[in-house]
Amino acid sequence: MSSVVLTYEQDFSLDQTLGCGQVFRWDRDDKGWWHGVVGDKVIRIRQTGNRLTFKGASSSWISRYFSLDIDLHPVLASIDRDPVIHAAIRQCTGLRLIRQPVWECLISYICSTNSNIPMIRRRIANIAAQYGKEIMFEDKRYFSFPDPSVISCSDEHSITHCKLGYRTPYVMDTACMISDVRRWGDTITAQPFGEARRQLMKFPGVGPKAADCILLFAFQKYEAFPVDVWIRRIMHHNYIKNLNTASALTTKEYDSIRLFAKSYFGDYCGYAQEYLYAARNR
DNA sequence: ATCCAGGAAAACG
DNA sequence: CGTTTTCATGGA
Numbered sequence: 013m014s015s016v017v018l019t020y021e022q023d024f025s026l027d028q029t030l031g032c033g034q035v036f037r038w039d040r041d042d043k044g045w046w047h048g049v050v051g052d053k054v055i056r057i058r059q060t061g062n063r064l065t066f067k068g069a070s071s072s073w074i075s076r077y078f079s080l081d082i083d084l085h086p087v088l089a090s091i092d093r094d095p096v097i098h099a100a101i102r103q104c105t106g107l108r109l110i111r112q113p114v115w116e117c118l119i120s121y122i123c124s125t126n127s128n129i130p131m132i133r134r135r136i137a138n139i140a141a142q143y144g145k146e147i148m149f150e151d152k153r154y155f156s157f158p159d160p161s162v163i164s165c166s167d168e169h170s171i172t173h174c175k176l177g178y179r180t181p182y183v184m185d186t187a188c189m190i191s192d193v194r195r196w197g198d199t200i201t202a203q204p205f206g207e208a209r210r211q212l213m214k215f216p217g218v219g220p221k222a223a224d225c226i227l228l229f230a231f232q233k234y235e236a237f238p239v240d241v242w243i244r245r246i247m248h249h250n251y252i253k254n255l256n257t258a259s260a261l262t263t264k265e266y267d268s269i270r271l272f273a274k275s276y277f278g279d280y281c282g283y284a285q286e287y288l289y290a291a292r293n294r
Numbered sequence: 295a296t297c298c299a300g301g302a303a304a305a306c307g
Numbered sequence: 308c309g310t311t312t313t314c315a316t317g318g319a
Contacts, residue, residue, distance in 0.1 A: 132300080216302090
């Protein structure tokens with residue numbers, strides 16, 4: 013078991029960060045221990061005050077995954093522009109955007125459409141149990157998230173156990189597109205925001221919302237501002253009064269919301285989005 | 295039964 | 308081009 017002591021500048025909350033809905037493979041027990049699978053690692057971690065205690069990964073890995081290397085104060089100061097976002101920041105103190113593995117994040121948000129978080133979690137767990145490698149950790153079984161080639165080479169029948177619904181062909185076809193491209197994520201990382209977004213949206217099942225989530229959670233492109241039904245409501249209620257929320261969210265309205273957010277909150281509007289989302293109704 | 299959930303694609307005018 | 312319908316699943 014290793015531990016690191018957080019400095020004041022790091023201002024980190026493990027519970028806020030893992031519980032806000034940005035990631036789907038972590039669970040918290042009643043004693044405050046979190047267990048999660050990231051890549052082929054199983055990690056056990058807990059926070060007591062300013063100390064993180066964990067096993068399953070190195071200190072440098074933990075620091076990078078949870079973005080502890082980023083000074084949060086100037087980020088939050090830049091988005092803290094009004095009482096609404098200010099209250100959300102105070103309510104969710106220590107929430108950080110983590111660095112997710114890109115391939116798993118891509119599939120996760122393809123699986124997220126028109127669903128609630130428990131359903132998304134179940135689908136991803138099903139995919140890992142069906143195709144991942146078994147990992148024993150403290151006498152319990154966990155499953156890594158499978159590589160693209162494992163899914164693309166599988167038969168059509170086995171994936172039906174994952175209960176992906178109409179998303180099944182999206183996941184299969186995306187796996188096929190990725191499986192023969194080595195380190196495809198590097199090409200996305202190298203692109204500026206707009207071009208990276210367009211390239212992500214070429215994958216079947218990836219529209220504006222999924223692309224923005226992937227850019228934010230896996231590629232650290234903090235100018236992304238994902239607009240889901242919750243964020244749309246929050247923005248309508250607090251920032252943009254003349255939205256017609258009775259009808260479906262069109263591409264034009266989606267862009268008007270995210271571009272407003274970009275100009276209003278600035279280059280870290282993605283952080284504003286996540287604080288507003290995390291503070292939605294708790 | 296009806297509606298909703300971190301939407302996207304296809305079909306329709 | 309913008310708008311409407313369909314898609315599969317499970318919980319409330």
